[in-house]
Amino acid sequence: MIAFRKMFYKLSFKTGLTRIKQRYLPRYPVTILGYHQINTPEFLREMMGWDMSPEIFQSQLEYIAKHFTVLSCSQFEQILVEKRTFPENALVITFDDGYRDVYDTALPLLKKLGLPATVFVTTDTADNSCSIWTNIVYHYFHLTPRYEYQLDFPDGSSLQGQWSSVAEKRCHVFRVNRKMKTISNQDRIQSMSLLATALDVDFAEDPYDLMPMLGWDMIRSLVQSDIFTLGSHTVSHPILSRCSVEEQRWEMLESRRRIEHETGISCRYFAYPNGQLEDFSETTCLLGREAGYALAFTFQPEFLAETQQSMAIPRHPILTSDIYEFAWRLR
Numbered sequence: 001m002i003a004f005r006k007m008f009y010k011l012s013f014k015t016g017l018t019r020i021k022q023r024y025l026p027r028y029p030v031t032i033l034g035y036h037q038i039n040t041p042e043f044l045r046e047m048m049g050w051d052m053s054p055e056i057f058q059s060q061l062e063y064i065a066k067h068f069t070v071l072s073c074s075q076f077e078q079i080l081v082e083k084r085t086f087p088e089n090a091l092v093i094t095f096d097d098g099y100r101d102v103y104d105t106a107l108p109l110l111k112k113l114g115l116p117a118t119v120f121v122t123t124d125t126a127d128n129s130c131s132i133w134t135n136i137v138y139h140y141f142h143l144t145p146r147y148e149y150q151l152d153f154p155d156g157s158s159l160q161g162q163w164s165s166v167a168e169k170r171c172h173v174f175r176v177n178r179k180m181k182t183i184s185n186q187d188r189i190q191s192m193s194l195l196a197t198a199l200d201v202d203f204a205e206d207p208y209d210l211m212p213m214l215g216w217d218m219i220r221s222l223v224q225s226d227i228f229t230l231g232s233h234t235v236s237h238p239i240l241s242r243c244s245v246e247e248q249r250w251e252m253l254e255s256r257r258r259i260e261h262e263t264g265i266s267c268r269y270f271a272y273p274n275g276q277l278e279d280f281s282e283t284t285c286l287l288g289r290e291a292g293y294a295l296a297f298t299f300q301p302e303f304l305a306e307t308q309q310s311m312a313i314p315r316h317p318i319l320t321s322d323i324y325e326f327a328w329r330l331r
């Protein structure tokens, strides 16, 4: 079935059907793409089954440059606020978390093609040279010498399981990650050390060297390049709907303060960690506005309605490394 789908995307691309679909079928007025890292390290490739490389990224960018009108975040905001019609084939490029390959790989490519983009930075990773917690969970599972685990969460619930293959292990990583996104932020913080113990790995393990993040010097260079707009992605990448009001307020205010202090520019855009509907609430949106953000982006790949709430802008996660499927899904 997968082989058939791949063949279909490839044939559609080669015969021009993809372009016909993009031209004539109902379209989003603007497509907002959400990238993460560009150079997938081995541990993430194995634990997530994810496969992005500079070569794949370049082919996607070249396709975008050829067929789409890429807007900066502020151009997008202006059109949205003034309720003007978006140019034909409008598209916005964004990156979440703040991986260093945004600087090393994306910046030169975007510059060469003359495409603007936005990066949403998790400020703790720049301040403390650390990874975001979800990647640490993947790293723990990659490192563990065990083939089974029993994890008792602070709220009394538990998860356990065993595996004999990477594919089976991957299912458990997803279960643990998903579970940790549904418990309170304080319980999630505590669970990190419980998970390390359950998997018999050192709590201090961090995949930073395998997947480094942007430092402030690089972030300043991105801003000065005139290619990148800077946005916030919180301080520590919590699931905001699992945080107290005070925690949410601090995550949004403090990240903005750090970005503005380090770069001297105004930070007006925000992306919710994980970005699904259950990951933020009405209160989160209100707090975001109070914190001074003009737009906030989700990871809900929905139609951008004319009455779109500026604190819940839909985005499309890049879920494929196949250029033919990528092109087919763009609209």
Ligand SMILES: [Zn+2]
Pocket (backbone or CB within 6 Å): 096, 097, 233, 237, 272, 273, 274
């Ligand atoms: Zn993120």
